[in-house]
Amino acid sequence: MSSFYEFRMLNLPSRYQIRSNAQAMLKAYEDFKTGRIDEAELGRLIRLSPENRAAIVQTMVKCAQVMEKKPAESKHCLAIIETCGDILLTSDVTDKPPPTEGFPSFIKLPIEIRQRVYDLYLTPRWTKIMTPYRKRGHCICAGPDTLNFEIFKLKKPLNVAFTSKQMQDEVLGFFYKSFIFNFPCACEMGCQLRNNPFLKFHIRAVKFHWCGQHADTGITELHTCSLEALTVIISKVTTRNSSKKELELRKYFARGRSASGLPEALGFEELSAIRGVPTVEVEHVSTKKAGTRSSEDKMNLTLWLQARIKETRDDD
Secondary structure (H helix, E strand, O other): OOOHHHHHHOOHHHHOOOOHHHHHHHHHHHHHHOOOOOHHHHHHHHHOOHHHHHHHHHHHHHHHHHHHHOHHHHHHHHHHHHHHHHHHHHHHHHOOOOOOOOOOOHHHOOHHHHHHHHHHHHOOOOOOEEOOOOOOOOOOOOOOOOOOOOOOOOOOOOHHHHOOHHHHHHHHHHHHHHOEEEEOOHHHHHHHHHHOHHHHHHOOEEEEEOOOOOHHHHHHHHHHOOOOEEEEEEOHHHHOOEOHHHHHHHOOOOOOOOOOOHHHEOOHHHHHOOOOOOEEEEEEOOOOOOOOOOHHHHHHHHHHHHHHHOOOOOOO
C-alpha cells in the first residue's frame, strides 16, 4: 500500500499528525505516478521549497517514532516512509543544473514554436495556393497552367519531414493543412487523394476545375475528407461528360433533352452529396484554359451547393 488515497481512506494523516506540506507532497507524488505531472515538476516542488523537503523528512521521523511505540502500525508507517524516500530520490535525480551549451532538441520545443518554424520554412509569403505542377493521372484533361502566378513549386526540400515518424506527421500534417490545393481537373484530384492517404487525411482546403471523364470518382474522394473550404471552378468543359443517369435517360427521352445544364454534368450528384464544409464558393475558369459559363450558372450552383454542402455530416 503506497497510494495517497489509501492513506486518506485509513485516516493516516490525522492519526500520525502529518503536516499539510507533507500531505501536499504525497498528493503530488500520486499525481506523478498517474501521469498528471512529470518528474521535473515533482522535483521542483522539493528543490524550490525548503519547507516541503523538511516536511517530508519530519514525516519519515514521525512514522519511525510511531513504529517504535505501536508495532502494529509498522505496515502503514513503512509504506509512508517508502513513499517519502521515493519523493526525495526523485528530487535528487532531477536536481541537475541545466545545460549551458547548445540548443535544446527541436522536438522538445513547444508545439506552437515548432509550428511557427514550419510556417516560416514552408509557407511562401505571396500565396497560399498549391497547384501540382505535374499530373499523376492519365486523363485527357488539360494540365495546370505553368505560367499561372498561383503555381508554387516548393523550393524548400521536405527532407526534414522524413528524419523521424514524429517529424513526418508534424511537418506533412502542417504542410497539407496550410495550403489551398488547386487541382486542374476532378480526375487529377481523385488520383492525388487516392494515392496519398496522408494528404487525404490532413487536407483542409480544395479548389478544383469541375471537368473530366472521371469527375464522379474524383469528387467522391472528397466525401471522406475533413474539408473547411471548397472552391468549384466551372466552365463549358464541365458539361462535356454527362452523368450516368443522364446517359440512361437519353436512351428513352432523347428528344428535347439538353446536355448543357450543370445538373446533367458528370459528378453533379457526387458533388451534391458532400457535407460538413463551412465555406463553399464557385468560380469561373480562366479564359486561357476553357470557355466560361454564364454568371447565372455560377450563382445557381453557388446557392445549390451552399444549401447542401454546409449541412452537418452524418458521422459528426
